[in-house]
Amino acid sequence: MPVLPELEAFLELAEFGRLTGKSRPMHEQTPQQARLDFEAASGFLDVPLTTITCENFTIPARDGHSLAARLYRNGQAVDGLQPVMLYFHGGGYVVGSLDSHDALCRRLAAQGGFALLTVDYRLAPEWKFPTPVHDACDAGNWLVREGAAHGLDANRTALAGDSVGATLATVLSLIAVRQPEDLRLNPKAQLLVYPVTDATTHRASHRDFAEGYLLETPTLDWFYAHYARTPADLADWRCSPLLAEDLSGLSPALVYLAGHDPLHDEGLAYAERLRAAGNDMTLLEQPGMTHDFLRMAGLLGEVAGIHDEAARWVRSKI
Structure with missing residues (x-):
């Protein structure tokens, strides 16, 4: 299926920016420049809802x-206490923030049935692997320890994220089962939207959608080079959960993939392994969309339905 016409127009505009020298690929920038560009571009994808209440605070690592x-x-x-979605933003461990995903988090929270908690885990290259994993675990443990004081029910939690944020959600789901001494949270569900599941290998989708589809394969490699201390880190299951020996006994998962995404094939492989291991797994795909479609409610009318679909699934599990 071809890219949706509205999305194709957006991709053409991005390509025009490159041809005219107004923008550069992320992997040709410094991390600091890439962060500024990513934040600026986020404003074109959606407009934050103003009807959602928002509380800012800090969590100790x-x-x-x-x-x-x-x-x-x-x-x-x-x-009583409210069910909660613990959400981790994407951005390759190098870019992304609470602000870049603010509009998305507001739209998910607007669906009702749960509160949404998100945390600004530390980014590479200043903070390399496994710091973001530790920060995510610390957020989960904070929720168990302090959530009730904020009206949150840690016993009814869904882990969620997009891109590497989804990777963090997969990893925490594994840690909850395999290393419960490190994570006291026992998630009821995991919402995984176009996750990174294997940073060690290029698959067919990495080649088919290497350039021109928003997220690019050279950018992925650039992310991983900043994130890993050594190449061995990329093979660690906390970075590449597809390489984990045992995926059995995990919380129910919704894996949502984009058809025109270099991460498509590794996401599909992870979904298949989850199912083969006997887990409750739902696979959904948007064949005409690219990576990052979850944040595009301001561009694509179809995204509102995706938010509703994902939220309904989460509510059914928590």
């Missing part, structure tokens, strides 16, 4: 660092 966090609610009255 294990090394004493303070992690910025943000809690979203749709403002409807709730009896």
